[in-house]
Amino acid sequence: MEQIIQLFLFFLKNIGTKRQGAHRTSRVKRASGTEINDFKEHQSVRKQLFLFKDKKEKTIHIKEEKTWNRGFNMWNKIMIGVLLAASISFLSPSTSEAKEPLTYFPIVKKGEVLEWNQVNKLIPKGATFKVIDLETGFYFQVQRRAGNKHADVQPLTHDDTAVLKHLYNGKWSWNRRAILIPIKGRMLAGSMHGMPHGAGALENGFPGHFCIHFLGSSTHRSRNIDPSHQYMILKAGGQLAKFASGASAKQAVSMFLVGMKQQDIKIAKPVLSSILLQDRSITSLFKGITSMQYEIRTPSSRYPPIVRTEIRAKIKKYDDDGLHSDTYTFLLERKSMTDGWKIIKIRF
Template identity: 35%
Template sequence: MIRPMRRLTLRWSLTVLLACGLAGAGEQQANAKRPADRPERLEMTVRASGTAAMFSSLKISSPRLASRIAAAERRPAERVDCYTDLEVSVWETDDRKTVYRLERTGRLWDEAASKLLWLPPDASERLLRYAEALRSRHYGKLMDWNEARSIVGRKSLFTIVDLESGLSFRVQRRAGSDHADVQPVSREDSATMKRIYGDKWSWERRAIVVAKDGARIAASMNGMPHGGDGIPDNGFKGHFCVHFLGSTSHRSDTPDPAHQLMVHKAGGDLRRYFDSASPAALASSFVEALNLKDGDMLSLIWTGASAEETAMLSRLLERLDSIYYARAGKLAQDDDGDKLSASVDLPVLVRLDGRGTLRAKLRFELARSSPQSPWRIVGLGSDHSSLIP
C-alpha cells in the first residue's frame, strides 16, 4: 500500500447496527462457552480513501466469529488482493486491538506481520456479507445521468455530502442539460462548500453523494463559481457543476475523465472501473490520483508495482505539490483492438516542493494477458529526471 499521508482526525461517522438475522443461530451457545480471555469485539470500517475523515462503521458483537479469527491459521504472504477501503479491528482487550485488511475472498490480512489468516468458509462468507452491506450504505448508487436527471430535476433542492470530509450542504439545480448546474442555497451552504475546498475555490473534482428523497447517488463536483447566477445573497457568484455516470460537459459529447473517476469513487466502484479502462483512461486516472495524493487509488491502478516502484512513488508524493494533464479538452481514447501492449505519453504540468511549474512528459507502458483481460501498468518513466528518476 502506498500511504504517504497521515490519516486525518475523524469528524463524521455512520454506525450501522448489526441485524439480528446476520448474527447466526449459534451465537448464544458460543457466548456461553467463551473463555474469559477470548476476544469478542469486532468493528468493520470503510473509508473512500486512507485520508478520508468521513467513515462508516459496523460494530459486530460475535464471540463465535471472533474466536474463529483468533484460532485461524496464519500463513506468510507477500502479496494479497484486499479491499483498499476496508479495515477490520479485533479487540484483544479493552485497550488493545489488531487491525486487519479484508482480502477479497474473505480472509484477513495482517499487514504488520505480512500474514494471511485462513478462516473457515462460513466465517469468510460472513465477513464478505458484512462488507457488502456496509459499503452499500457508505457509497452512493451509480446511476446514469438520464435517470439521475429526473430525480434532481430543475429547481429541485438536494444535499451534497463530500466523501472525504463528511461535510454536507444544500444546493438547488438551476440549469444544465448534459450535467447539473447547481448553486448553494444559502450563505451558510456556500461557506461549508468553501471549507471542503480548503477555503479557496477550485476546479478540482471531488467524489460526492447526492442525497434526495431517500436516494443516494454517486456523483462528482467541482468547486469553482462560474457562469450564470440565480440565487441572491447566497455568497456564491455563479453556479458549479455536478456530474453523474455518463454525463458530459457543455462543450463535449464525451464524459470528462476526471469527473467520471470521482463518480466511480463515490460509488465504491474504482476497481471495476480500472479493470475496464483503456490505457489512456488508466494513465489519466493515475495522474489524477497523484494530484490527489491518494495512495489507495494509486495501488488500485498500478497493481503490479514492485517494492522499489512503490518506494519511488512515495518519495514523489512527499515532494509533489500538484500535477495536471497539460492539454485542455478530451483525452484521446485508444482503439485497443486485440493489442496486448500499449504506450501512453501524457504531457503534465508539475509543481514540486513549492518551486515553479515544470513541464514534463510521463510515459506509461501497459500490457494485458489477453484481449479480454484488464490493462495493467508495467512501467512508468519521464523525460525529466526530477519527476521519475
C-alpha cells in the same frame, strides 16, 4: 466524567456513614446518661446499648432513632444524587447534541451510479437537495438552478457556502470531489468541483454557481465528457476496481493521470502494480500539484499488444515552483486478455 461521578458517590458514602455515626453517638449519650468518648465501630455502640437491660424503653427508643436516621440519610443521598444528575445533564451536552457535528453525515460505503438522463428527472430544476462529501462526510444544501448536460447548482445559504469552501481548504478550486446525493430514498454517486462561475441568484455569499456531474454527463460548452468527473463518480459508487479490470491500456493510463491531476491516488491505485504503490517517487506525484494538463499518445507497437504495451503522455503541471513540462512513458502489462492492465514502470 465517569471518574468524577465515582468520586462524588464515594464522598456521599463516607459523609452518610459519618453522619449516621454522629447521630448514634448523641442518642446513646442522651439515653444512657453515660459519656461515650471514643468508638470507631458501630458495633461497639450496639454493645453499649445492651448493657442497659433494665431500660428497655430507652433501648427501643434508641433502635427506633437509629432506623429513622438511616432512612433520613438514604433520602439525603437520593436527593443529592438527583441534583448531581441534573447538574451533569445541564453542564454536559446531551447525547443527541454531541453525537456528531452539525454538518456531518454518516457515510455509506458507496452510492448508486446512475445515468444523467435518469438523474435529470430525479432532480429537476428548482429542486433542493443535500450534497455529501465522500471523503469527509461533511454535507451542505444546494438548489439546482439550471443546466441541461449536467446540474448547475448553488449553495442554499451562507452556512452552506462556508461548508463547501471548507472542503477546499478555504480556496475555491476546479478540483473534482466524489460526492453522494440522497434523493427520494436513493443515494446517488456524483462528482463536483468547487469553483464559482457564471451567474447566481441566491443570497448565499457564493459568487455564481458550480457544477455537479453524473455518469454520462458532459460540459455545456464543449459537450465533452470530463474524465476527471467520471472517475470521481465511479469512486463515489465504489466501481473504480471494476472499471479498471475491463479498461484498455489507454484508459488505465488515463486513470493514473486523472488521479495525479486531482491529487487522489485512490483513482490510480487499481491500475498500479504493488511495487509502484510502494515506490515513493511515484506516490509523491499525487501531492503538491495545483494544476495539470495532459495528452495521451497512441500506444507503442514495440511490445505484443496482448500482454504488454508502452504509452507516452505529455504533461504540463503547476506546483509551488511553477510550470513543469515532461513526457511520461508508461509500461503496462497483463497476464492474459481477460486480466486488467497494470502499470509496472514509469519513466519521466
